[in-house]
Amino acid sequence: xxxxxxxxxxxxxxxxxxxxxxxxxxxxxxxxxxxxxxxxxxxxxxxxxxxxxxxxxxxxxxxxxxxxxxxxxxxxxxxxxxxxxxxxxxxxxxxxxxxxxxxxxxxxxxxxxxxxxxxxxxxxxxxxxxxxxxxxxxxxxxxxxxxxxxxxxxxxxxxxxxxxxxxxxxxxxxxxxxxxxxxxxxxxxxxxxxxxxxxxxxxxxxxxxxxxxxxxxxxxxxxxxxxxxxxxxxxxxxxxxxxxxxxxxxxxxxxxxxxxxxxxxxxxxxxxxxxxxxxxxxxxxxxxxxxxxxxxxxxxxxxxxxxxxxxx
Amino acid sequence: xxxxxxxxxxxxxxxxxxxxxxxxxxxxxxxxxxxxxxxxxxxxxxxxxxxxxxxxxxxxxxxxxxxxxxxxxxxxxxxxxxxxxxxxxxxxxxxxxxxxxxxxxxxxxxxxxxxxxxxxxxxxxxxxxxxxxxxxxxxxxxxxxxxxxxxxxxxxxxxxxxxxxxxxxxxxxxxxxxxxxxxxxxxxxxxxxxxxxxxxxxxxxxxxxxxxxxxxxxxxxxxxxxxxxxxxxxxxxxxxxxxxxxxxxxxxxxxxxxxxxxxxxxxx
Numbered sequence: 001x002x003x004x005x006x007x008x009x010x011x012x013x014x015x016x017x018x019x020x021x022x023x024x025x026x027x028x029x030x031x032x033x034x035x036x037x038x039x040x041x042x043x044x045x046x047x048x049x050x051x052x053x054x055x056x057x058x059x060x061x062x063x064x065x066x067x068x069x070x071x072x073x074x075x076x077x078x079x080x081x082x083x084x085x086x087x088x089x090x091x092x093x094x095x096x097x098x099x100x101x102x103x104x105x106x107x108x109x110x111x112x113x114x115x116x117x118x119x120x121x122x123x124x125x126x127x128x129x130x131x132x133x134x135x136x137x138x139x140x141x142x143x144x145x146x147x148x149x150x151x152x153x154x155x156x157x158x159x160x161x162x163x164x165x166x167x168x169x170x171x172x173x174x175x176x177x178x179x180x181x182x183x184x185x186x187x188x189x190x191x192x193x194x195x196x197x198x199x200x201x202x203x204x205x206x207x208x209x210x211x212x213x214x215x216x217x218x219x220x221x222x223x224x225x226x227x228x229x230x231x232x233x234x235x236x237x238x239x240x241x242x243x244x245x246x247x248x249x250x251x252x253x254x255x256x257x258x259x260x261x262x263x264x265x266x267x268x269x270x271x272x273x274x275x276x277x278x279x280x281x282x283x284x285x286x287x288x289x290x291x292x293x294x295x296x297x298x299x300x301x302x303x304x305x306x307x308x309x310x311x312x
Numbered sequence: 313x314x315x316x317x318x319x320x321x322x323x324x325x326x327x328x329x330x331x332x333x334x335x336x337x338x339x340x341x342x343x344x345x346x347x348x349x350x351x352x353x354x355x356x357x358x359x360x361x362x363x364x365x366x367x368x369x370x371x372x373x374x375x376x377x378x379x380x381x382x383x384x385x386x387x388x389x390x391x392x393x394x395x396x397x398x399x400x401x402x403x404x405x406x407x408x409x410x411x412x413x414x415x416x417x418x419x420x421x422x423x424x425x426x427x428x429x430x431x432x433x434x435x436x437x438x439x440x441x442x443x444x445x446x447x448x449x450x451x452x453x454x455x456x457x458x459x460x461x462x463x464x465x466x467x468x469x470x471x472x473x474x475x476x477x478x479x480x481x482x483x484x485x486x487x488x489x490x491x492x493x494x495x496x497x498x499x500x501x502x503x504x505x506x507x508x509x510x511x512x513x514x515x516x517x518x519x520x521x522x523x524x525x526x527x528x529x530x531x532x533x534x535x536x537x538x539x540x541x542x543x544x545x546x547x548x549x550x551x552x553x554x555x556x557x558x559x560x561x562x563x564x565x566x567x568x569x570x571x572x573x574x575x576x577x578x579x580x
Contacts, residue, residue: 106438132541295547
């Protein structure tokens with residue numbers, strides 16, 4: 001019998017908003033899922049915050065003394081829960097903490113693991129795990145042979161499920177041993193200027209190859225837009241890695257997005273969600289970005305940017 | 313102290329096709345390079361290496377991947393291992409981790425193992441933690457600084473908008489994100505010397521790996537199908553002289569910005 005579960009890790013007593021999205025992903029599989037929240041000193045009151053459409057039970061797993069940096073100990077706990085409860089499918093958000101913990105847990109329980117999925121479907125009793133392919137204009141469907149399977153879901157793939165009345169909740173304690181100790185935490189300047197931005201200007205490989213990166217940046221400044229880039233632009237150090245848009249980077253939902261010199265591979269376009277207006281500038285009339293944009297300008301961006309930046 | 317660094321040789325050109333029958337990636341030009349985030353792991357390893365320490369570099373991949381090894385040799389690695397066997401082809405992340413862990417055990421034990429946080433192509437970020445688990449080591453992902461004092465590693469880990477100061481008992485596996493430091497480039501003289509350096513080729517048999525447990529045969533996560541993406545939109549195309557296009561674009565953007573200020577947004 002299949003037993004689907006959602007795993008989340010509670011930090012600072014708060015549930016991440018991924019729980020509601022994962023509940024919606026689980027619902028796409030057609031059977032109710034149970035939600036496991038891992039943390040230190042979890043209180044049953046949390047269950048009310050974690051009761052979503054598609055969830056039939058909340059299990060709070062206290063892991064005393066372990067913080068999210070102690071991934072070796074948390075992997076012990078996750079693997080033990082998977083074994084104790086006979087879980088066959090575990091869904092989690094594709095983010096650094098869960099990815100680290102569950103990669104280790106996958107080894108412990110012998111699970112196959114698929115990363116960064118954007119949709120789930122059931123076919124002939126197996127879960128088709130859909131994700132964009134590297135570099136090609138295709139989506140790939142993955143499957144895990146046997147059980148259990150661990151699936152990480154890209155944030156923003158499903159609209160959050162609705163809250164429901166509180167579902168049954170239990171609390172347990174699972175110990176894990178860690179060889180890591182945590183010391184001081186130092187806050188860094190926020191890099192979160194893209195995810196909430198209404199207007200985003202994106203520089204692509206075409207912008208750096210034609211020496212127009214600075215002109216694109218000047219244009220972004222001029223219209224008060226956040227500046228982002230595609231993967232090659234980050235790889236070459238023109239923008240911080242956190243400002244890279246795409247399947248392997250940040251996912252944005254701007255109301256207006258102006259894209260210079262991006263061909264439009266699926267790995268990039270998966271990083272722009274929502275129904276905002278997309279304007280693309282590219283000198284290749286057949287660039288795939290044309291099929292992703294609302295407005296397409298086939299032009300040499302250098303000349304266009306000179307004209308745009310010169311306007312009052 | 314023995315330090316190991318694992319690198320991946322990735323395609324430079326991201327334009328790849330998918331074989332409709334096998335669903336395998338068909339690399340276009342075949343040109344490759346050392347995975348971008350691995351360069352930062354190499355730099356961290358290079359800075360860590362003191363007098364009397366050894367630094368060994370490992371890569372799993374085809375014969376071409378030797379090029380990645382030679383770059384790391386030119387940056388100061390002492391031994392270079394190419395893990396190359398037909399049986400390794402088609403490995404999922406767990407299969408890759410099994411091969412790396414077997415090699416690290418065979419040629420180790422190592423006190424510190426470094427890797428890039430994620431590859432540029434697969435970008436799963438799973439291989440580091442899986443390898444650490446197989447080796448019974450703790451792992452610290454996204455480390456931007458690493459110091460060793462006796463048998464303890466002091467690691468600065470970047471997570472979200474914060475740096476976490478962690479300590480881990482050796483041996484430890486550390487993954488390094490893109491942008492963690494400023495990687496040195498090999499000098500021409502060192503690169504020429506490295507190009508003559510021995511590369512140790514390692515097969516599944518050398519490591520005592522059962523071929524059924526790795527590669528395509530052992531993969532638990534497999535690609536079953538590929539689907540062409542049909543982009544839904546039919547873009548309005550703006551034409552004209554440069555000035556005409558610039559004016560049209562400016563008008564569009566201005567209209568959108570105005571609508572945003574008034575709340576909402578206007579869809580063209």
